[in-house]
Amino acid sequence: MAEKNRRSSAHQEEGRHDDVVLRTRGLTKHYGSFVAVDNLDLTIRRGEVFGLLGPNGSGKTTTILMLLGLTDPTAGTVEVLGFDPQRHPLSVKARVGYLPDQVGFYDNLTGRENLTYIAKLNGIPRAEAYRRIDEALDRMGLAEAADRPVSTYSRGMRQRLGVAELLLKHPQIIIMDEPTLGLDPEAARLFLRIIRDLRDEGITILLSSHLLYQVQEVCDRVGLFSRGRMVLEGTVQSLAQRVLGGAYRVHLEAQSPNGAVADALGRLPDVVAVRQEGDRYILEARRDLRAEAARAVVEAGGRLLSLDVEAPSLDEIYARYFQEMKSAEAQPAASKREEVKHGRNP
Ligand SMILES: Nc1ncnc2c1ncn2[C@@H]1O[C@H](COP(=O)(O)OP(=O)(O)OP(=O)(O)O)[C@@H](O)[C@H]1O
Numbered sequence: 001m002a003e004k005n006r007r008s009s010a011h012q013e014e015g016r017h018d019d020v021v022l023r024t025r026g027l028t029k030h031y032g033s034f035v036a037v038d039n040l041d042l043t044i045r046r047g048e049v050f051g052l053l054g055p056n057g058s059g060k061t062t063t064i065l066m067l068l069g070l071t072d073p074t075a076g077t078v079e080v081l082g083f084d085p086q087r088h089p090l091s092v093k094a095r096v097g098y099l100p101d102q103v104g105f106y107d108n109l110t111g112r113e114n115l116t117y118i119a120k121l122n123g124i125p126r127a128e129a130y131r132r133i134d135e136a137l138d139r140m141g142l143a144e145a146a147d148r149p150v151s152t153y154s155r156g157m158r159q160r161l162g163v164a165e166l167l168l169k170h171p172q173i174i175i176m177d178e179p180t181l182g183l184d185p186e187a188a189r190l191f192l193r194i195i196r197d198l199r200d201e202g203i204t205i206l207l208s209s210h211l212l213y214q215v216q217e218v219c220d221r222v223g224l225f226s227r228g229r230m231v232l233e234g235t236v237q238s239l240a241q242r243v244l245g246g247a248y249r250v251h252l253e254a255q256s257p258n259g260a261v262a263d264a265l266g267r268l269p270d271v272v273a274v275r276q277e278g279d280r281y282i283l284e285a286r287r288d289l290r291a292e293a294a295r296a297v298v299e300a301g302g303r304l305l306s307l308d309v310e311a312p313s314l315d316e317i318y319a320r321y322f323q324e325m326k327s328a329e330a331q332p333a334a335s336k337r338e339e340v341k342h343g344r345n346p
Pocket residue numbers: 031034036054055056057058059060061062063
């Protein structure tokens with residue numbers, strides 16, 4: 001199944017797969033004169049894990065609320081599993097599960113009692129409800145804790161109970177707002193595994209998060225939000241290519257008696273840049289060039305001491321993007337100051 005998903009992700013990347021479950025076009029939300037979401041085009045396909053990233057206030061939650069039909073767009077269209085959430089909110093609600101950052105439960109009731117209550121609210125017949133509740137508790141690793149009051153649950157267990165609640169209605173899409181925030185590393189790892197398992201079962205997942213290294217581990221594609229716009233979108237690797245230039249960074253240490261190693265490394269195909277500090281070199285490259293780099297060192301008469309490759313990190317892409325945006329914004333102001341200094345301004 002995992003293999004099947006990997007294959008389908010590859011097809012999606014190539015644009016050959018058209019199993020779209022969620023689509024927005026020109027989606028816009030104004031609060032008075034403030035633009036919270038600006039002309040968003042988002043397409044998500046079945047079985048994907050898509051990460052919404054961006055600083056506080058960049059419009060992620062507003063986007064999620066519009067997808068769920070919980071707030072009306074000012075302009076543009078939303079289609080979730082073929083439904084317009086504004087016109088058919090119940091059809092969307094029946095098929096899409098939403099896990100907010102803080103899930104509310106009755107603390108004095110047990111996990112099982114909370115789920116029973118939810119099943120009743122959703123009109124699931126009693127026998128079927130009991131079956132689904134047992135199954136959901138089991139899948140979320142909560143079977144043993146099921147009959148304890150929720151007040152005794154850790155944050156990780158509450159989050160898992162939140163997912164168990166969503167599973168009762170057999171959702172096709174699950175939307176999660178900061179699902180791993182506040183979880184300890186072990187609980188976060190367990191939760192990320194749950195996300196992967198859900199994806200492997202064909203459930204599409206949209207999550208918003210600030211925890212980039214976790215997003216990177218679990219998302220097939222990400223969208224980076226800034227001031228209401230999705231400014232970057234793609235796989236982590238494709239973003240690394242666009243923002244950092246090279247998606248791979250090969251670190252190597254080599255003695256180069258005649259100084260020929262740097263030149264030899266620079267001549268390798270798919271190398272974007274070579275940085276050198278003494279015997280240490282960093283190659284930014286479009287692919288993993290360890291084997292070619294090792295050969296180049298030896299052929300250039302050098303002596304290879306160590307070799308390693310670093311995959312691109314979302315943290316770095318994110319930091320570099322916002323750093324470049326800030327300097328681009330500072331640029332016109334700086335040139336204006338220059339013009340004033342040189343008396344070019346009237
Ligand atoms: N009901 C509202 N009225 C006015 N402004 C709002 C309202 N809701 C959100 N905003 C503003 O819209 C912008 C986007 O907010 P949103 O909550 O979507 O951002 P976010 O990316 O989810 O941020 P965070 O990561 O902090 O949750 C913010 O500047 C916020 O102050």
